[in-house]
Amino acid sequence: MAKKLTTAKSRIVPATSMPLMGSDADFLRFLVDFVQHTLNSFREGAWMDLIEDLRLFIGEEEGKTCGFKRADIIATQQEFAEALRASLDARQTYLSTLDPMLAGEEIPLLDVARPTAASMLLSTQAKVVLDWGPHGVRAKVISSHFRDHFLFQVSQILLRNGIDTIRVCPRCSRVFYATHGRQKFCSTQCGNEASWQRFSSQHKSNPRSPTNKGPTRRTE
Numbered sequence: 001m002a003k004k005l006t007t008a009k010s011r012i013v014p015a016t017s018m019p020l021m022g023s024d025a026d027f028l029r030f031l032v033d034f035v036q037h038t039l040n041s042f043r044e045g046a047w048m049d050l051i052e053d054l055r056l057f058i059g060e061e062e063g064k065t066c067g068f069k070r071a072d073i074i075a076t077q078q079e080f081a082e083a084l085r086a087s088l089d090a091r092q093t094y095l096s097t098l099d100p101m102l103a104g105e106e107i108p109l110l111d112v113a114r115p116t117a118a119s120m121l122l123s124t125q126a127k128v129v130l131d132w133g134p135h136g137v138r139a140k141v142i143s144s145h146f147r148d149h150f151l152f153q154v155s156q157i158l159l160r161n162g163i164d165t166i167r168v169c170p171r172c173s174r175v176f177y178a179t180h181g182r183q184k185f186c187s188t189q190c191g192n193e194a195s196w197q198r199f200s201s202q203h204k205s206n207p208r209s210p211t212n213k214g215p216t217r218r219t220e
């Protein structure tokens, strides 16, 4: 199901108070939203908002543009979404073997060391250079392709943050950004639904158990 991007909440920052860059948490939130949009169904207004957000995401300098062709954006999104899912699924297989006994405990995450970022290749015409700006030295990419800018920015963010904060909700399969290490579900709703499902399946197998008082409500 497509999620609308055009709500104020899902924007990186409000356009009126646009800083040079948002925080990495903002970027990661935007990223997990972006990979799950059905871009083909976007109307004109949603496209304009998305492109504005993507400009912020790649840190586009004023007067320089990488074109933002819609076909390139769609192809890049699909390529990245596939790579991200594949690496998250590898971790999810591991997580699912730990299961429900560990719910509420610190979940040891297998270190899936930045596979998407490291293995994604930029186009041959892309050039990575060091930029001495007012905020110190940083690497940037020079290219006229949106894909190069996008993948480069993703690799920078994942190198700083790792991929552990990006997870797949075991209830609804949505990719989400985890705000703390123990967050297993994308939302309180999914956490509660999973608790109820676990409770009712336990209750079915052992209806007379005196300890079956109902599931504990989760906070996320």
Ligand SMILES: [Zn+2]
Pocket: 169, 170, 171, 172, 173, 174, 185, 186, 187, 190
């Ligand atoms: Zn969920």
